[in-house]
Amino acid sequence: MQVFWFIPTHGDTRYLGTSDGGRVFDFDYARQIASAVDSLGYEGVLLPTGRSCEDAWVTASSLIGATRNLKFLVAIRPGIASPALTARMASTFDRLSGGRLLINVVTGGDAGELEGDGFFADHAERYAVTDEFLRIWREIFGKSHTGESVDFEGEHLRATGAKLFFPPVQTPYPPLYFGGSSDVARQIAAEQLDVYLTWGEPLADVAEKIADVRTRAAKLGRTLRFGLRLHVIVRETEDEAWRAADSLISKLDDETIARVQAQFAKMDSEGQRRMAALHGGRRDRLVIAPNLWAGVGLVRGGAGTALVGDGPSVAARLREYADLGIDTFILSGYPHLEEAYRFAELVFPHLPRRVREKLGGHGKVSLSGPIGEVMANNIVPQASQS
Template sequence: MNVFWFIPTHGDSRYLGTSEGARAVSHDYMKQVAVAADTLGYDGVLLPTGRSCEDAWVAAASLIDATRRLKFLVAVRPGLMAPTLAARMAATFDRLSGGRLLINVVTGGDPVEQESDGVFGSHAERYEISDEFLKIWRDVLTKTRSGEPTHFQGKHLSVKGAKALYPPVQQPYPPLYFGGSSDEAIDLAAEQVDVYLTWGEPPAAVAEKIARVRERAAKAGRTLRFGIRLHVIVRETNEAAWRAADELISRLDDETIAKAQANFARMDSEGQRRMAALHGGRRDKLEVSPNLWAGVGLVRGGAGTALVGDGPTVAERLQEYAALGIDTFILSGYPHLEESYRFAELVFPLLPRGQREGGSGQQLPGPFGEIVGNTELPKAAPVRVSAS
């Protein structure tokens, strides 16, 4: 089980929809979250993309030297950059980080934002561009060791004699992650990417989506891995976790929710439509599946659900998704620094993750915790198991 955390490059919150207790984006804060994730044993971090965020590539590159083993899942946006430039950026990042780059392919789902960036294609055209982009990107990086040029003539993109002279550390290229719920998205995933991502829908809906992707990938002679994007609200008791969920949206007013939902409704993303349908903009039925809470999606685009509960409960729900074939869990929680610690302390010991080294590259022995009375070692922590 691979567990990733999240770098909040669009700012961090204690209460959604308000600046009360909020934190501005700064390099110091991003570094704190990244170092915490690295030290706690998370496998990687996702950096979001879009005009609401600091640039993912610049932010991730600034964190390479602050971390030791943490991988960075960084977005490429077909249509916003040339595939050859994206290939050279990926190779450089992968080399400078010692092979710690993962690529998140984002086609974009907000036509207003797309147009503000000069991209005016329809939903179908964006996927056509993404398909051609990835064919060029993959071929250029695959041929870095042989020195062969890439020639490609497509409907939207064309290159002649394209090359990247510096090969990436990972071969043939850094792994490609991608999420999308439309037919076009599933076709693209089946044919070109390595890990298919889904947002945190109820397990039955996730199972149906995975089955669709597997079937189409099999027709293309390929197999994929699967990942899920979720928030988490974990506390020492279930009651405390649900109180924390209520507190997270306690400052939200109906006007703020309505504005956010109107923005999401204009998008042509099938995944965003599915997220919004889970709650319909209403506060009264937010638990959409056992311990799966849709309150975040009242005002946050993209991933809008959280697993809520104590450590054993959240671990059990994660295992349910793992049983569907998911091996990568991309998580986040508010505020991101504190929740990274809570999740690691309360849930990591309950997950089948194998041995993980800390950020320094060493697994340090105890003692763990503050020494008692200057001489006595703290008592060992009890092993907690789910009541079920």
């Protein structure tokens, strides 16, 4: 399993839907989270994109020097920036970070937000632009290793003499991640992407998506990997975890829920529609599968579900998704700094993960102990017998 965490560039909180317990996002907090998850052994971090967030590229770039192994999953936005420009940005980042860049292709499902960024297109046109964007982007990278340029004439995008003088560390380009539940999104994933992402839906729904995209890719002679994006609320006991879930939405009023859900309903994102349908905006429909809770989606767009439970239970649910073909798990929890530690301490021991070597000449991560505080100068703490 590859386990990623999340950098909350839109701010952090202890309670959804209120400023109580909120934290302003700044560089010091970003560095704390990035440094923590790097040292804890997470493979990478996702940085969100959109007008509600600080810029993902600037934030990720600022954290290269604060980390050693951590990979950064950063978004490119077809229709908002050109393929050649984002190719240069990506290659520069990959070179400066020593090959630690991953690319998240985000088409977007909020027309109002996209229009604010200058991109006016309906759902079908946005994905047509995404398709052409990726064809140009991938070809630029492919030819960067031989010093060639790219000409492209499409229905929506054109390029003449596009060229990347400084190729990336990763060949032919940093891996492309992509999520989308609509038919056209799944087809683009099958044709051009490396990792297909889905939000945390019940097992049967995730299995259907994986099977469909895998079949489409196989017809084209391609294979993909699969990833899952969801939140986690983990405590030492099941009761504690469910109380923490209730606490997360304890200051959230019904008026706010109704207003947010009405806004989501205006979007033409199939994935957002599926998230909203899991709970229907109702507090009494939040447990949608064993340990799977939809409370986050009452007010948060995008990933709206969380695994709730103790360490062994959450690990068991993750292994069930892994059995479907998921190998990358992109997780988050509120607040993100504390929950990164909590998840690593309570769940990592129950997951099949490789021991990562630290870069920069520091050798392997030591797991030989002592783990915990040495007592009275010479007594080493012992593992619990329970």
